Amino acid sequence: MTLAQSGKQGPKGQRSRETILRAAASLATVDGLEGISIGNLAAQIGMSKSGLYAHFGSKEELQLATIETAEEIFNADVIEPTETIGDPLERLQALCAAFLSHVERRVFPGGCFFASVSAEFDTQPGPVRDRVTATQQQWAARVEQLIREAQAAEVLDPDEDPALLAFELDSYLLLGNTNFVLYDDTAYLHQARQAIARLLERARIDKPG
Amino acid sequence: MTLAQSGKQGPKGQRSRETILRAAASLATVDGLEGISIGNLAAQIGMSKSGLYAHFGSKEELQLATIETAEEIFNADVIEPTETIGDPLERLQALCAAFLSHVERRVFPGGCFFASVSAEFDTQPGPVRDRVTATQQQWAARVEQLIREAQAAEVLDPDEDPALLAFELDSYLLLGNTNFVLYDDTAYLHQARQAIARLLERARIDKPG
DNA sequence: GACATAAAAGCACGATCGTTCGTGCGGTGA
DNA sequence: TCACCGCACGAACGATCGTGCTTTTATGTC
Numbered sequence: 001m002t003l004a005q006s007g008k009q010g011p012k013g014q015r016s017r018e019t020i021l022r023a024a025a026s027l028a029t030v031d032g033l034e035g036i037s038i039g040n041l042a043a044q045i046g047m048s049k050s051g052l053y054a055h056f057g058s059k060e061e062l063q064l065a066t067i068e069t070a071e072e073i074f075n076a077d078v079i080e081p082t083e084t085i086g087d088p089l090e091r092l093q094a095l096c097a098a099f100l101s102h103v104e105r106r107v108f109p110g111g112c113f114f115a116s117v118s119a120e121f122d123t124q125p126g127p128v129r130d131r132v133t134a135t136q137q138q139w140a141a142r143v144e145q146l147i148r149e150a151q152a153a154e155v156l157d158p159d160e161d162p163a164l165l166a167f168e169l170d171s172y173l174l175l176g177n178t179n180f181v182l183y184d185d186t187a188y189l190h191q192a193r194q195a196i197a198r199l200l201e202r203a204r205i206d207k208p209g
Numbered sequence: 210m211t212l213a214q215s216g217k218q219g220p221k222g223q224r225s226r227e228t229i230l231r232a233a234a235s236l237a238t239v240d241g242l243e244g245i246s247i248g249n250l251a252a253q254i255g256m257s258k259s260g261l262y263a264h265f266g267s268k269e270e271l272q273l274a275t276i277e278t279a280e281e282i283f284n285a286d287v288i289e290p291t292e293t294i295g296d297p298l299e300r301l302q303a304l305c306a307a308f309l310s311h312v313e314r315r316v317f318p319g320g321c322f323f324a325s326v327s328a329e330f331d332t333q334p335g336p337v338r339d340r341v342t343a344t345q346q347q348w349a350a351r352v353e354q355l356i357r358e359a360q361a362a363e364v365l366d367p368d369e370d371p372a373l374l375a376f377e378l379d380s381y382l383l384l385g386n387t388n389f390v391l392y393d394d395t396a397y398l399h400q401a402r403q404a405i406a407r408l409l410e411r412a413r414i415d416k417p418g
Numbered sequence: 419g420a421c422a423t424a425a426a427a428g429c430a431c432g433a434t435c436g437t438t439c440g441t442g443c444g445g446t447g448a
Numbered sequence: 449t450c451a452c453c454g455c456a457c458g459a460a461c462g463a464t465c466g467t468g469c470t471t472t473t474a475t476g477t478c
Contacts, residue, residue, distance in 0.1 A: 119324075
């Protein structure tokens with residue numbers, strides 16, 4: 001019986017598991033989630049192939065656990081810091097800024113984990129794809145919801161289509177990430193910031209006076 | 210001596226090579242350019258592994274030839290039809306429309322070939338990456354150039370930053386492609402079209418009268 | 419210090435990877 | 449008719465893949 005199947009696990013095992021998954025999440029943004037090999041990952045962190053493998057029942061379980069870890073890292077780094085902001089428009093701006101900062105600081109060496117993995121699994125049905133698309137939709141829904149709140153608070157034009165505005169914002173974030181990684185040039189992150197700023201400016205309600 | 214190394218090739222060989230490369234280009238947008246295996250590709254088109262391999266000296270040569278073929282397909286389907294249009298703004302609009310149509314018609318089953326492959330090789334140095342980035346830059350430069358021409362023709366606001374405008378347009382195209390493939394929903398292509406239309410409308414010079 | 423158990427390693431398996439080699443078929447020109 | 453050559457084939461290679469089984473090493477409790 002593998003360690004993964006038996007529910008038992010001590011503190012040592014949890015630490016190892018965490019080490020494995022953090023390395024896997026980083027490697028996945030460079031070599032892809034499928035491109036990672038058990039042996040390669042094991043060598044990376046100085047473990048034996050079988051010792052690493054014992055923590056998971058299969059490669060797919062490792063991939064799913066890796067996604068979960070990446071999501072925790074992403075949430076802690078990008079989403080949670082913005083949740084104390086009351087004003088919805090400010091929170092939206094902070095969210096976009098945090099994302100681009102997250103990419104720029106190379107929290108994951110290959111840029112946004114979910115952009116990377118969803119491009120890899122977009123045409124590969126299965127639990128991995130489902131898990132990734134769920135996270136993506138959650139992100140898009142969050143952006144759109146903040147736009148609706150900003151409209152309700154009368155700081156964004158209520159005639160704007162929230163879904164379209166969210167699409168446009170996400171577009172800038174995605175291409176900013178993609179081009180930054182591809183060309184290793186922060187100029188594209190700055191373009192994303194400019195595009196976001198003027199899009200939101202155009203959607204803002206003109207305050208009288 | 211392999212067929213690839215000897216320059217000699219008859220009409221039969223060229224036809225086979227073309228068959229291989231077209232299948233490879235399609236498969237690459239689904240399984241990735243690295244995910245393609247020689248055996249898998251050979252089985253797909255009913256050839257032996259070694260028979261296929263003889264057309265190329267290595268897998269990397271196959272990848273590079275695949276990119277070249279994909280570029281030809283893309284140019285013929287997206288770029289060339291728009292080159293007869295004189296007005297730069299109209300040509301820009303036609304180019305964007307042609308791209309989204311190209312994606313929607315699934316000329317490649319996994320959407321835009323270069324979006325797919327550049328996401329895969331963005332962190333993998335080598336000739337393949339270089340070839341892909343070159344094509345990407347060529348596309349971006351084309352879009353930006355059309356914007357400049359439209360500004361010179363006084364149909365787009367000369368105060369607009371051409372690079373930024375090109376970035377925004379490319380953003381919509383990329384996310385439109387990505388989400389269409391990921392969710393198999395044309396709604397995202399429509400959002401891209403809306404975003405493009407209103408961005409260009411905002412950048413247009415208001416005609417007096 | 420002995421014992422139970424978690425955690426990692428050792429080793430080996432079948433499959434598949436890219437790659438190479440020798441061979442054979444079919445058409446073309448001497 | 450015969451030699452030649454483009455083209456594709458089958459077989460096999462070393463390497464690496466994911467995956468198991470067995471054994472050894474740590475860890476922690478009495």
